[in-house]
Structures are given as structure tokens and as C-alpha cells.
Amino acid sequence: MQILEATGPRSLANFASCWLCALAHLLITGGAGFIGSHTALVLLEAGHSLVVLDNFSNSSPESLRRVAELAGLSDASRLTVVEGDIRSAADLDRAFNAGARPALAPKSIEGVIHFAGLKAVGESVQEPLRYWDVNVGGSRSLVEAMRRHGCRRLVFSSSATLYGYPEAGPIPETAPVQPINPYGHSKAAAEQLLADVAGSEPGWHIARLRYFNPVGAHPSGRIGEDPGGTPNNLFPFISQVAVGRRPQLQVFGGDWPTADGTGVRDYIHVMDLAEGHRAAIDRLLSHAPELLTLNLGSGQGHSVLELVRAFEQASGCSVPTAIGARREGDAASTVADPSRAATVLGWRTRRSLAEICRDGWAWQRANPQGYGSPTSA
Ligand code: NAD
Ligand code: WQD
Numbered sequence: 001m002q003i004l005e006a007t008g009p010r011s012l013a014n015f016a017s018c019w020l021c022a023l024a025h026l027l028i029t030g031g032a033g034f035i036g037s038h039t040a041l042v043l044l045e046a047g048h049s050l051v052v053l054d055n056f057s058n059s060s061p062e063s064l065r066r067v068a069e070l071a072g073l074s075d076a077s078r079l080t081v082v083e084g085d086i087r088s089a090a091d092l093d094r095a096f097n098a099g100a101r102p103a104l105a106p107k108s109i110e111g112v113i114h115f116a117g118l119k120a121v122g123e124s125v126q127e128p129l130r131y132w133d134v135n136v137g138g139s140r141s142l143v144e145a146m147r148r149h150g151c152r153r154l155v156f157s158s159s160a161t162l163y164g165y166p167e168a169g170p171i172p173e174t175a176p177v178q179p180i181n182p183y184g185h186s187k188a189a190a191e192q193l194l195a196d197v198a199g200s201e202p203g204w205h206i207a208r209l210r211y212f213n214p215v216g217a218h219p220s221g222r223i224g225e226d227p228g229g230t231p232n233n234l235f236p237f238i239s240q241v242a243v244g245r246r247p248q249l250q251v252f253g254g255d256w257p258t259a260d261g262t263g264v265r266d267y268i269h270v271m272d273l274a275e276g277h278r279a280a281i282d283r284l285l286s287h288a289p290e291l292l293t294l295n296l297g298s299g300q301g302h303s304v305l306e307l308v309r310a311f312e313q314a315s316g317c318s319v320p321t322a323i324g325a326r327r328e329g330d331a332a333s334t335v336a337d338p339s340r341a342a343t344v345l346g347w348r349t350r351r352s353l354a355e356i357c358r359d360g361w362a363w364q365r366a367n368p369q370g371y372g373s374p375t376s377a
Helices: 034-045 061-070 089-096 121-126 128-148 182-200 234-242 270-286 304-315 339-345 353-366
Strands: 002-005 025-029 049-054 079-083 111-114 153-159 205-211 213-215 249-252 267-269 290-296 321-324
Touching (some): 025 089, 034 061, 061 079, 111 128, 111 270, 121 128, 182 205, 205 270, 213 234, 234 304, 267 270, 270 290, 270 339, 290 339, 304 353
Parallel strands (some): 002 079, 025 049, 049 079, 205 290
């Protein structure tokens, strides 16, 4: 792995050749983050060569060092990391021009997976302009750079948050897009931007992937989710209670119209999600231009208390809970209809809730303070 810092190379390139030249040369924005790092690993294991562009505003380069280690990369030939911002044309050009391409078939970036963005709902209410700037402005800069560099294949990280308060039952992609917070608005706007671009000129291959609730970690426990500060989401909160970093979980409402009164979500193992991205980019690389919109979820709903019990079982630790008030903006139940992704990509989730908890616990136990842990090196 080589890292190109904003100011210059940290280590010199070793452009060893990749003999599998049918494999693609891809740009991953936000590839050091939670979903990006797991996807980068799956893509490297599939033989692709990657340039990661990340400003490390919510991640650490350590995740990518571990990705390189897990992928068994013995040199810098297939992973180049560019430290930079998706809102900067110069940083994007550096990424498009960076190494990691097979030496025997030099070619430019053939596809982009765009994870970089901000994702905290509460923060988006406080700082909506930042969310529009990074999530919408950043996507616009990226698309402009793709046009400059002749690349028209893009997988975009969208979110089930677009569905707002959905009707009861599994949610198909045809459900109304009616976000209820600035984060959701920014994702809806970026989706619309991509549809407008695809409609304005021929040749674009775009997949807008709407994730439900990504959780868990790589089974090695070497990479995982590393939220800064107090976690906003349920799964990392439960993990931190189990490992002793927090005393108890506050359950946001016990009076929802669900079987046990707690909120129901569609939790998807991050490795299943990563494999969904591989399926999506493979599809874009091999099919005619198209604009896809796909839910990535399991189709199974689990309540807060079910997840707590599954985590206790996997970890052998107790997770004390207290039922509190509902959180503003929450829906009772959000579960994907993932059938379109199965038809179009031939992809479906394979991992159970028990595996999600086992792997999430492997990460949390080995890295109690995330990538910053003194015991995690
Ligand atoms: P993450 O914060 O772990 O990863 C995002 C990465 O983007 C980080 O490494 C961060 O440093 C980087 N980044 C942020 N702003 C940047 C900028 N201006 N320039 C360059 N890099 C920048 O988040 P994640 O959970 O991996 O989510 C990835 C994507 O998936 C996001 O777009 C998010 O909105 C979307 N998504 C996440 C979830 C979820 O629950 N995790 C659900 C649905 C959709
Ligand atoms: C899950 C359930 C809570 C925390 C959010 C974003 C969404 C997407 C995924 C990016 C709910 C309950 C939670 C806690 C609790 N992210 N809960 N105590 O709300 O489905 O979705 O993350 O796109 O945009 O909104 O996920 O993990 O926050 O909550 O009881 O401390 O857990 O009420 O029922 P959510 P979550």
C-alpha cells in the first residue's frame, strides 16, 4: 500500500505488475471508513486494483493498513491511498491520476464507488449546510472529475433513510422518497443529481444503492466500525456497553406497534453489503449503460431487544437496558424488500444475526477503543 498525502508521497510507489488485467482499476471515495474498508477488502480479494481517496475526517489510515494486511498485499501494486477531499477538483485529479494500476495494461480509472460523505442524522439537523456541501457538492465535484477523466461507471452509497416514515411491510424501491431530515435530503438530492446526469448524456452506468442498517465487522476482528464519541447507532452502542465502555443501553421507546414494543430494523452484515458492492460494480463493468436503484438489505426485521439478546449470546456479556422515551424522527419498523437486488445482481445476504453479533464482538473485543486502541495494533 502506498499513501499519497496532501503534501506529497509518504512512501514511494512500487508499481509491481498485476497479471490479471481483465480486472478493473477502481476509485473508492471514503474507502477508509466503515463500509468502504470492508468493500475495499472484498474488491482486493477479487483481484481489482484500487485507489482510495479519503480525507480521514471520520476514519483512520490504520483501517487501510489492515485491509492491505488481510488481503495479503505484499507490495504497493494494487492499493494506493490518496489523502484528499472529494470537494477538491485538484484532489480528485490526483486520485484519478494515482498509481495502483496494472503495469502491463496501464489504463485509467474504470469505475468509482462513492462512499465519502457525512452520515449523522442529528448532526445534519445542526449543520445542514455542511451536509449539502459534502454530500451534494462533493458528489457533484466527483461527477465533474469523472467526466474530465472519461469515467462513467459509478456506484453511489444511498440510504434507506430516503423512505422517511415508510408504510408497514417490506419497502420496495418504488416506495415514495420522502426524507425527514437534512441528511436524508442530501442523499435524495445526490440521487437526483445522478439521475439528471444519466439523463443528460448517454453512456453512464450508475447504481444507487440504498442501504438499510449496516452492522457487524470482518470475522477476523481486524477491521470494523469505529465511531468517534458517543455512537448514534444501536449496534456500536450495544458493543460498547458489552465491552464496558458504557453502563447501559437506553432503548428508544417500548411502546412501538411491534411484537415486543421496540423498534424493528433490517440489520445487514457489512460483509454482505461489501459483496453487494462487488456485484454492483461487476454489473456496471459488464452491462450496457443503465441507472439502477437497489435496496441492499436482508428482508428480515429484528427488534432492539432481539438484537440485544443476540449480542449477549454471542459475547457472553450482559448488556443492561433501560426503556426510555422514543427518539424524535424514528419509525416503528423499517425492513427492505431486497428482491430487485437479487434479480438484477444475483446478490442476497448470506449472514445471520448471530454471525453479525459474533463478528461485531470479535472487532469490539480486540479493539475496545477502535483503531486508536493501544492493544489494537
Ligand atoms: P464512514 O464515516 O465510516 O465513512 C465515510 C468515509 O468518508 C470516512 O472515511 C470519511 O473520512 C470519508 N469522508 C468524509 N467526508 C469526506 C470528504 N469531504 N472527502 C473525502 N473523504 C471524506 O461511513 P460509512 O458508514 O462507511 O458510510 C459510507 C457511506 O454510506 C456514506 O455515504 C453514508 O452516508 C452511507 N450510508 C451509511 C449507512 C450506515 O448506517 N453506516 C447507511 C446508509 C448509507
Ligand atoms: C436502530 C434502532 C432506534 C440507538 C440510522 C440512520 C439511517 C442510516 C442507518 C445512514 C431504532 C433504536 C438506537 C440507541 C435505541 N444511516 N436505538 N437506542 O435509526 O434505523 O438509522 O442509521 O444512512 O439514516 O437514521 O438506526 O441504529 O440509530 O437505530 O433504542 O441508543 O435502535 O430507536 O429503533 P436507524 P439506529
